[in-house]
Ligand SMILES: Cc1ncc(COP(=O)(O)O)c(C=O)c1O
């Protein structure tokens with residue numbers, strides 16, 4: 001190519017100062033393999049997002065397999081010989097169950113449906129825990145039928161039901177879900193360690209001690225240990241310490257009352273992650289160090305053997321692996337000079353802002369903006385004014401219909417909580433890794449939606 005034909009002919013040579021650079025990503029928010037590019041695009045797993053949307057459409061949930069695997073490894077390294085059970089409610093499909101299984105994690109399911117996914121992926125039954133405050137007889141039969149390793153019991157009625165089912169053959173291993181009376185200072189809707197909410201047997205009221213007595217009285221049931229889960233998106237490590245210390249104290253009480261204490265202690269999940277730059281996040285290393293020390297010290301103080309620990313991270317494994325890409329449909333001028341940028345998804349693929357006031361960030365991809373930045377609120381397509389995806393974000397002032405917006409940290413409690421509100425079809429999920437993209441959940445079709453409507 002001759003010099004005159006070059007698009008940059010005649011311009012001053014670029015120095016390091018004038019050479020355009022890709023706008024950096026906030027490293028903590030995006031998947032491990034996410035990289036910004038000069039053209040404004042972002043690649044994940046060495047695949048650029050814009051061509052991916054041309055292939056699979058929008059909205060599109062992209063999941064970075066390497067990010068998931070790295071976080072599984074980080075949790076296993078941090079917790080040493082403890083069991084790490086991924087909480088499938090955060091995001092579950094056959095591919096995810098396969099990755100989790102290959103990385104040596106256990107799996108927490110809370111319905112016959114989640115168990116069916118685990119089964120379809122061939123997840124080892126021994127490494128499955130079943131949860132739920134209102135497991136139905138169908139859930140329990142499915143669990144016993146597959147031979148799940150552990151059932152976490154949550155009510156006196158469930159103990160009776162399990163005893164009846166176990167008398168027919170199975171001998172399930174049980175953890176008792178205890179409510180330790182610890183406030184994790186998270187959103188009220190996901191606070192589960194305090195008395196008065198629906199999960200678990202209260203420690204303070206004596207219900208937990210009574211649940212232990214009832215399980216021990218059933219010869220077909222085996223009491224393996226205790227469980228607690230104080231809530232989700234917790235960023236205060238002190239709340240986990242307090243819960244762990246109370247649970248060890250309870251183990252000591254059980255030894256005094258019944259002889260040998262149960263051998264397992266499951267401290268649940270709930271490790272908070274950053275959704276926006278500057279948000280606090282609990283990294284597995286420090287949190288594991290603290291928790292293990294707390295348990296060891298409390299056991300030493302009570303002269304108890306240290307129980308085998310389990311933790312159940314969900315969000316911390318998969319939230320950062322997910323990026324949702326939307327297409328802008330319309331732009332309006334909002335109050336105080338801000339923009340209202342409406343996209344082709346919303347509360348049906350991300351109900352978290354409307355449920356918990358969750359805050360997200362968003363970024364234009366696929367081209368570089370011009371004309372500076374404006375404050376913007378990214379809103380969804382649903383028939384509610386509260387259908388907001390990201391409020392108060394900075395977007396290029398020239399954002400316009402047809403643009404692509406990427407929202408990071410959408411891997412956990414997005415697809416798993418998606419709905420068909422307004423008969424909108426749920427988006428597909430594409431897994432990316434090492435330059436390859438694989439459709440792991442296809443987009444819903446209008447036929448899917450109509451299939452259950454029998455007229
Ligand atoms: C029993 C149990 N374990 C683990 C989790 C996972 O929580 P997170 O995704 O916040 O780690 C949950 C959800 O809060 C849960 O209910």
Ligand SMILES: N[C@@H](CCCC[NH3+])C(=O)O
Nearest residue numbers: 089190232233352412413
């Ligand atoms: N769905 C909640 C977390 C609930 C955790 C399940 N026990 C969220 O999106 O933050």
